[in-house]
Amino acid sequence: MRVLAVCGMGLGSSLVLRIGVEAALRELGIEGTVEAVDVSTAKADRPDLIVTSGQLAELLHGRGVPVIEIHNYVDRAEIKSKLQAALSR
Amino acid sequence: MVAGRNARDGEWSDTLAGVITEATVRLDVPAADWREAVRAAGGLLAAAGAVAPEYVEAMVRTVEELGPYAVISPGIALPHARPADGARRAGLSLVRLRPPVAFNHPHNDPVDLVFGLSAVDSESHVAVLAALAELLSDPASVAAIRAAATAADVVSVCSTACGGRR
Numbered sequence: 001m002r003v004l005a006v007c008g009m010g011l012g013s014s015l016v017l018r019i020g021v022e023a024a025l026r027e028l029g030i031e032g033t034v035e036a037v038d039v040s041t042a043k044a045d046r047p048d049l050i051v052t053s054g055q056l057a058e059l060l061h062g063r064g065v066p067v068i069e070i071h072n073y074v075d076r077a078e079i080k081s082k083l084q085a086a087l088s089r
Numbered sequence: 090m091v092a093g094r095n096a097r098d099g100e101w102s103d104t105l106a107g108v109i110t111e112a113t114v115r116l117d118v119p120a121a122d123w124r125e126a127v128r129a130a131g132g133l134l135a136a137a138g139a140v141a142p143e144y145v146e147a148m149v150r151t152v153e154e155l156g157p158y159a160v161i162s163p164g165i166a167l168p169h170a171r172p173a174d175g176a177r178r179a180g181l182s183l184v185r186l187r188p189p190v191a192f193n194h195p196h197n198d199p200v201d202l203v204f205g206l207s208a209v210d211s212e213s214h215v216a217v218l219a220a221l222a223e224l225l226s227d228p229a230s231v232a233a234i235r236a237a238a239t240a241a242d243v244v245s246v247c248s249t250a251c252g253g254r255r
Contacts, residue, residue: 008155019222073161
């Protein structure tokens with residue numbers, strides 16, 4: 001599956017988030033790629049899943065792509081449980 | 090390198106060791122507000138030559154434009170600007186604030202660890218960020234940074250991975 005980790009600029013916090021999502025996908029045994037991008041790039045794309053912070057999530061909802069909000073980018077447990085919840089729907 | 094660590098641990102700790110140095114770490118810095126805190130972290134990058142002076146204000150402007158996006162974890166901020174704002178090379182600084190400062194993040198305030206980041210393109214600093222992400226996802230390492238008495242201790246935590254890898 002194709003996942004976008006979205007931050008303001010795609011090169012700082014979204015990279016940290018990308019690394020956390022990659023690790024969580026590995027632990028869940030899910031095959032996927034994760035790319036770190038900024039909001040406008042994410043809006044122009046149609047990935048399988050978007051992972052981002054609460055503030056940016058509002059800008060990305062409602063386009064047919066599931067959006068997961070993560071509060072703590074370095075908390076593997078939070079990322080894993082939210083991924084699992086989103087993917088089991 | 091400590092015998093027994095796997096190659097992945099060794100890789101990332103070596104990566105950080107070259108980038109976070111005593112010159113880019115300041116402990117127990119007071120800051121009146123988040124702008125001063127971000128300027129402190131940016132100032133260390135500028136003093137180390139990783140960024141041009143104007144990059145520091147760009148870091149502040151970026152948080153103003155995007156909101157407290159940089160507060161990625163409770164108490165931990167990773168502010169940065171765009172490469173075109175004056176980044177000269179990949180760089181990472183750390184300012185430990187005392188007392189902690191509010192960045193107006195709904196979940197992760199207040200902030201005590203501010204990691205200033207410079208990148209020259211979207212890929213060249215991935216190794217540094219990967220190393221930092223691994224470090225910050227280890228609660229024992231973060232606790233060791235918060236408890237460190239000197240900049241040298243912080244550099245040691247970042248470069249030896251002995252802060253609690255289980």
